[in-house]
Each structure stands twice: as C-alpha cells, then as structure tokens.
Amino acid sequence: MTALHPAAPDVRDLTARPEWPDATGHFGPYGGRFVPEALIAALDELSEAYEAMRVDPEFIAEYARLQRDYTGRPNPVTEVPKFAEHCGGARVLLKREDLNHTGSHKINNVLGQALLTKRIGKSRVIAETGAGQHGVATATAAALMGLSCTVYMGEEDTRRQALNVARMRLLGAEVIPVTTGSRTLKDAINEAFRDWVTNVETTNYVFGTVAGPHPFPAMVRDFQRVIGDEARAQVLEREGRLPDAVLACVGGGSNAIGIFTAFVPDADVRLIGLEAGGDGVETGRHASSITGGDPGVLHGARSYLLQDANGQTIESHSISAGLDYPGVGPEHAYLHDMGRAEYRPITDSEAMEAFALLCRTEGIIPAIESAHALAGAMKVGQELGPDALLLVNLSGRGDKDVETASAWFGLGEHGAPTDEDARAVEAGRGADPGPGLDEEQHATEGAVANHEAVAGQDAGEQA
Amino acid sequence: MSALQTVIEGARAEGRAALIAYLPVGYPDVDTSIAAMVAAVEGGADVVEVGVPYSDPGMDGPVIQEAVEVAVSAGVGMTDVLRAVAAVSAAGAVPVVMSYWNPIERYGVDRFADDLAAAGGAGAITPDLIPDEAAAWLSASERTGLDRVFLVAPSSTDARLAATIASCRGFVYAASTMGVTGSRATVGDAAERLVDRSREVSGDLPVCVGLGVSTGDQAAEVAGFADGVIVGSAYVRQLLDGRGADGVRVLSEELAAGVRRARVGA
Numbered sequence: 150m151t152a153l154h155p156a157a158p159d160v161r162d163l164t165a166r167p168e169w170p171d172a173t174g175h176f177g178p179y180g181g182r183f184v185p186e187a188l189i190a191a192l193d194e195l196s197e198a199y200e201a202m203r204v205d206p207e208f209i210a211e212y213a214r215l216q217r218d219y220t221g222r223p224n225p226v227t228e229v230p231k232f233a234e235h236c237g238g239a240r241v242l243l244k245r246e247d248l249n250h251t252g253s254h255k256i257n258n259v260l261g262q263a264l265l266t267k268r269i270g271k272s273r274v275i276a277e278t279g280a281g282q283h284g285v286a287t288a289t290a291a292a293l294m295g296l297s298c299t300v301y302m303g304e305e306d307t308r309r310q311a312l313n314v315a316r317m318r319l320l321g322a323e324v325i326p327v328t329t330g331s332r333t334l335k336d337a338i339n340e341a342f343r344d345w346v347t348n349v350e351t352t353n354y355v356f357g358t359v360a361g362p363h364p365f366p367a368m369v370r371d372f373q374r375v376i377g378d379e380a381r382a383q384v385l386e387r388e389g390r391l392p393d394a395v396l397a398c399v400g401g402g403s404n405a406i407g408i409f410t411a412f413v414p415d416a417d418v419r420l421i422g423l424e425a426g427g428d429g430v431e432t433g434r435h436a437s438s439i440t441g442g443d444p445g446v447l448h449g450a451r452s453y454l455l456q457d458a459n460g461q462t463i464e465s466h467s468i469s470a471g472l473d474y475p476g477v478g479p480e481h482a483y484l485h486d487m488g489r490a491e492y493r494p495i496t497d498s499e500a501m502e503a504f505a506l507l508c509r510t511e512g513i514i515p516a517i518e519s520a521h522a523l524a525g526a527m528k529v530g531q532e533l534g535p536d537a538l539l540l541v542n543l544s545g546r547g548d549k550d551v552e553t554a555s556a557w558f559g560l561g562e563h564g565a566p567t568d569e570d571a572r573a574v575e576a577g578r579g580a581d582p583g584p585g586l587d588e589e590q591h592a593t594e595g596a597v598a599n600h601e602a603v604a605g606q607d608a609g610e611q612a
Numbered sequence: 613m614s615a616l617q618t619v620i621e622g623a624r625a626e627g628r629a630a631l632i633a634y635l636p637v638g639y640p641d642v643d644t645s646i647a648a649m650v651a652a653v654e655g656g657a658d659v660v661e662v663g664v665p666y667s668d669p670g671m672d673g674p675v676i677q678e679a680v681e682v683a684v685s686a687g688v689g690m691t692d693v694l695r696a697v698a699a700v701s702a703a704g705a706v707p708v709v710m711s712y713w714n715p716i717e718r719y720g721v722d723r724f725a726d727d728l729a730a731a732g733g734a735g736a737i738t739p740d741l742i743p744d745e746a747a748a749w750l751s752a753s754e755r756t757g758l759d760r761v762f763l764v765a766p767s768s769t770d771a772r773l774a775a776t777i778a779s780c781r782g783f784v785y786a787a788s789t790m791g792v793t794g795s796r797a798t799v800g801d802a803a804e805r806l807v808d809r810s811r812e813v814s815g816d817l818p819v820c821v822g823l824g825v826s827t828g829d830q831a832a833e834v835a836g837f838a839d840g841v842i843v844g845s846a847y848v849r850q851l852l853d854g855r856g857a858d859g860v861r862v863l864s865e866e867l868a869a870g871v872r873r874a875r876v877g878a
C-alpha cells in the first residue's frame with residue numbers, strides 16, 4: 150500500500166478533502182450516476198448548490214451553531230476499560246455519536262442537507278430509513294426548519310423499529326410503510342426515488358448514507374466527517390498518539406466514512422469496517438456487501454452489492470435494521486480495493502454478545518448497528534494485544550432496539566422466541582435465540598445474571 | 613441503417629406514428645409472456661420492447677413492478693430474454709431490449725451485445741443509464757451495429773438534450789412526464805413541448821413518447837406530434853387482469869387504430 154499523503158498528523162489541514170471523487174462523482178471505477186435522466190437536473194442542482202454552500206461562511210457558521218447548540222457537539226470520547234477486558238486487553242475508546250440529539254450520527258448529515266434544501270428553495274423533504282434513525286433525524290430537522298417531511302420505511306422495518314415510527318409521527322412526519330420487494334431499506338430507497346422523480350420541483354431527497362448517485366456519497370461524507378475530525382483531535386489530545394485501529398459498522402457506510410475520513414492520510418492507522426454477517430456469510434443470509442458481494446450497480450451508483458447471476462439484488466439479512474442493506478457506498482468499495490480499509494463480517498450472535506457486554510460492563514446501551522463495531526473491537530483487540538489503542542464509533546444508542554434485544558435474550562415478559570413467535574421474526578431471526586449471551590462471563594463485578602436482569606412484567610409495562 | 617429508425621420511418625411514410633409495445637419477459641411465465649408479445653405484434657405493434665425483469669425497477673410504477681416481481685422470483689434471466697427477442701423478430705416486428713443497467717453489466721456488456729445481435733435484436737433502451745456512464749455500451753453497440761436508445765425528460769437542459777440525443781441511435785425516448793410508468797388520465801402538454809425541443813437537435817432521428825399512454829385516444833393524441841407511441845403499463849394490465857394474449861391483441865388493435873387516426877392534417 151502506498152502512503153496516501155505525507156504523514157504529518159499534527160499540522161495537516163483537517164478540512165482538506167480527499168482527492169476523490171472526481172468531478173463527476175467517481176471513486177475509481179465506483180460511484181457515478183445510474184439514474185433516469187429525469188433526475189439528472191435535480192442532481193446537478195444539488196451538486197452546484199452544495200459546492201457553493203460548503204464554502205459559504207454564512208452556512209459554515211449556521212451549521213456549526215446547529216451542531217453545537219442543537220446536536221450537542223462535540224460529543225465526548227469515552228474510555229471503556231471493563232468492556233476492553235473482553236478485547237484482549239487492548240484499550241478501547243468510544244466516539245459517542247449515541248449522545249447526539251436524536252440518538253445517532255444521522256443528525257450530522259441531515260442538518261446539512263436540510264439547510265441545503267432551504268437554500269435551493271424547496272419546501273418538502275423525503276427520506277428513506279431502515280432502523281428509523283435517519284427518518285427520525287430527517288423528521289427532526291424538518292420540524293426545526295419548517296419543512297414538510299415524508300419518510301419511506303420498509304414494512305418489515307416499521308415493525309422491527311416501531312418506537313422510531315412513533316417518534317417520526319410525533320415530529321410531524323408522514324411515514325409510509327413500503328410493501329414492495331423485501332419490504333426493507335432497499336425497497337424504501339426505490340420508493341423514495343419514485344416519489345422524488347414525480348415531485349422533484351418541490352421536493353428534495355435527503356439521502357441517509359454515503360451511497361446513491363453523485364453528489365450524495367461525497368456530500369454525506371463531508372457532513373459526517375466531523376466524527377473523525379473531532380475524534381482524531383480528541384485522541385491526540387488525551388493520548389498524544391493516534392489509535393492503532395479505527396472501527397465502525399458499515400450499512401451504507403456513513404458513520405464509517407465519517408470516522409475514517411480524518412484518518413485516511415494516517416497510513417499507520419488501520420481502518421476497519423464491520424459489515425453485518427447475519428447468520429454467517431457462508432449461509433448466504435447476511436448483509437456483507439463487500440465481504441460477500443461483488444461489483445455492480447444499485448440505487449444510482451456502482452459499488453459492491455449482493456446480487457445473483459442475473460444481476461438481481463439479493464435480499465440481505467441482519468438482526469440490525471440499519472445494516473440490513475445489500476449495497477454499500479462507493480467510497481468504501483474504493484478504499485477496499487486500494488487496500489486502505491479492511492472489511493469484515495460480524496454475525497448477529499457476535500453483535501448481540503457485544504451489545505450485552507457493553508450494557509453490563511459500562512452502562513451504555515448501544516444501537517445493534519454499533520454493536521457490530523464493538524464486536525469487531527473484541528476480535529481486533531485479541532489480535533493486536535494489550536498495547537493496542539482502538540477507536541470505535543458508537544454510532545447510535547440502543548433505545549430503539551430494546552424490543553429486539555429482549556426477544557433475542559429472552560428477557561422480560563417475552564419468553565425465548567420460537568418459530569411461532571412473531572416477535573422472534575420481528576427481531577430479525579427465526580427459531581433460536583442464539584448463543585448471544587455469554588453465560589460464562591464473570592469478568593464484570595456486579596453484573597446481573599441473565600435470568601435476573603429485568604422483571605418481565607415491569608419490562609412489558611414500559612414499552 | 614438502424615433497424616428501429618427504418619421501421620419508424622416506414623410508419624411515417626404511411627402517414628402515421630409507430631406503435632411500440634412494452635412487455636416484460638416472464639409474466640406470468642416465460643412462454644405466456646412471449647405469446648403476449650407475439651399477440652401485440654399481431655394486433656399491430658411495430659416494435660416490441662422486450663423487458664428484462666429487475667429486482668429494483670426504480671422508474672416503474674405499481675403495475676409493472678407487480679408483474680416484474682413475479683418474473684424476478686422465478687429466476688427469469690437474459691437467456692429467456694433472448695428467446696423472446698427471437699420470437700418477436702420471427703413474428704415480424706422489431707425487438708428492442710428494455711433493461712435497467714445492472715442485468716446487462718452482470719451478463720457482460722460485450723457478451724450481451726453479441727448475443728442480442730445474434731438473436732435478431734435491434735438494440736437496447738437503458739432507462740437508468742445516461743450516456744455519461746455508458747462508455748462500455750457505446751463501444752459495444754458501435755462494434756455490433758446495435759441501436760442504443762437513451763431517455764430525455766422534461767427536466768433535461770438544452771445542453772443535456774443535445775448531448776443525449778447525439779448518443780442515441782434508433783430513436784430518442786422522450787419520457788413525457790416527470791414520474792414513473794403507469795396509466796394517466798391525460799398525457800399533458802409537457803410531452804409535446806419535450807418533443808418539440810428534441811426535434812430542434814435530433815435531425816432525422818425519430819422521437820418517440822412514453823409514460824402514461826393507455827388508450828387509443830391518447831395514442832392518437834401523441835401520434836399527432838411524435839414519431840412513435842410507447843405503451844407499457846396498459847399492456848401489462850391486460851395480463852395482470854387475466855385477459856392474456858387475447859387482451860393484449862385487442863389493446864394493440866385499439867392503439868394501432870389510434871396511431872393511424874392522428875395525422876389528418878399532417
């Protein structure tokens with residue numbers, strides 16, 4: 150691998166953009182625009198308005214003000230020593246995107262795109278959402294800025310993430326359950342594109358991740374890179390050194406690109422993306438587009454995707470609605486091919502084990518998406534050993550996942566899920582709760598054993 | 613010369629617009645869909661758009677989605693598509709493949725061009741491929757002499773209109789309304805404006821109009837200003853409603869009468 154930039158971590162211009170994509174949105178062979186001609190004018194308008202906005206001092210000041218006063222940035226970096234005991238003794242720092250207003254990194258992007266919507270004089274926003282976090286963030290920004298808002302969400306996901314559906318509706322957004330195809334995120338994106346092409350004169354599409362046609366991958370990256378810009382400075386300040394590895398979960402890839410971007414020029418820092426391995430990549434029931442897919446075109450860009458011999462998109466599977474997507478942003482495909490970042494699958498079971506561990510060892514309930522990154526840290530920590538310093542992006546909090554986790558672990562009034570149990574299906578899997586909870590684990594003082602964790606009736610009352 | 617342009621100019625010589633029918637391969641099954649395409653030809657379609665099923669048809673409305681989902685689940689692929697192309701050609705119409713880009717890329721762009729030419733196909737319409745991204749397809753179609761039809765839209769700038777049309781061969785597909793496929797009560801004057809704008813830069817390349825046409829009267833209206841009338845969802849609706857190849861033939865007859873009714877003053 151070649152050094153991408155000269156290593157001068159302390160003096161480098163942190164706002165310098167990577168050299169990619171090119172002017173037409175290509176990351177090497179990836180990215181671009183594979184959309185109907187009818188949308189090209191809108192994408193050109195967005196690109197042009199965005200390029201003007203991103204250097205406009207008024208925008209920069211307004212965006213910074215919102216990040217500080219509304220989102221609550223900068224959020225902290227938290228060291229998690231008891232969790233780290235399960236990571237081969239490596240030290241683990243969490244970047245706390247879960248503490249943002251609305252509970253995940255998605256707000257970073259949405260505030261930028263909502264300001265852009267106002268700038269181009271449109272009054273309505275649409276969004277797709279999987280876990281509901283991007284939908285909630287978009288509904289929030291729409292409420293804040295007086296825009297009307299429609300969110301497309303796969304019907305399957307509206308059940309898995311019912312809490313977020315209610316949140317969006319409280320915020321004044323219209324939530325449309327999508328009943329086509331696999332009824333998950335990929336179909337919600339198709340439906341949002343259909344809405345956009347029909348209503349493009351009044352409507353802006355606030356895309357939730359670093360996928361889709363140009364300019365979305367570059368624009369969403371620019372809005373999310375604050376994660377890594379902050380974290381890099383925070384780690385340098387407290388440790389006087391850079392981390393050995395930066396880890397993040399990868400659905401479409403926005404939180405991962407967000408934390409990676411600042412570190413891309415630091416050739417000695419490993420960048421590790423954790424994809425959703427579902428039941429295991431070898432079973433074919435997973436959402437690991439890079440590890441288990443190959444290049445093709447989906448949702449407006451060329452990148453890795455899960456596809457069959459006919460070029461049909463294969464349905465993805467993951468316990469995590471936010472990672473349950475058969476594609477991935479083109480910049481990840483590019484970073485992968487050039488060897489600058491590595492991508493690994495994390496199974497549902499591994500993610501849920503890490504989820505439970507962080508809850509019990511550190512008092513932090515992570516989003517199940519983010520738990521994939523935590524599980525990655527458990528593996529990479531074992532590999533690198535006690536001298537290693539790991540930075541993990543905790544992309545969101547787990548409030549929305551309490552139902553799924555309860556079903557998985559057989560907590561609360563919900564008994565262990567079975568095939569007949571609708572909740573088990575909603576939790577994203579079939580019969581078996583899996584080896585998720587590490588019954589042997591005694592390392593944590595004061596940890597509550599599984600069977601005594603929550604009184605069932607009480608848990609049920611709180612939903 | 614281009615097979616598509618030849619047949620459309622032949623219609624023009626008769627003082628009418630060409631009728632272009634879209635049907636997806638594999639709904640309700642491959643054989644029935646091919647029989648329906650042949651029936652469309654028998655009813656009077658000059659060109660058949662042979663639709664490649666795709667799992668994520670972002671430009672299609674509910675009618676086409678419903679049919680295509682069945683074909684995708686059944687594993688219908690390019691081999692079936694090529695069989696349909698050959699059948700349409702044997703029935704005496706000009707077959708052109710209509711495909712989202714990924715199935716072609718997956719099959720292999722050069723292999724697709726070779727096999728399509730061998731099956732008697734005129735070329736391909738690619739609704740989510742703009743010429744800017746089409747280098748491989750431009751050279752494969754150049755090499756094999758296939759037609760390549762790109763779309764223009766009411767939102768296309770003059771510059772894009774000129775550039776896109778310069779890359780087209782066969783005809784220009786004017787997507788008449790901003791939206792997805794499906795029947796509409798009125799075709800709207802956006803279509804006529806788009807055709808007029810296209811003609812300023814299209815030279816002798818035919819301009820055909822699609823999106824929203826479902827009846828003989830609408831076909832007549834569009835035939836008043838366009839070289840070809842493209843009908844999709846209304847054909848698919850015949851199959852969804854169980855009227856089969858006969859329903860398709862009857863619709864074709866109605867539409868074929870429509871495209872002949874228009875040019876009284878022309």
Ligand SMILES: Cc1ncc(COP(=O)(O)O)c(C=O)c1O
Binds near residue numbers: 398516
């Ligand atoms: C908390 C959280 N993390 C990660 C993701 C995955 O998206 P991305 O890969 O774009 O960060 C989501 C998506 O909903 C999410 O809610």
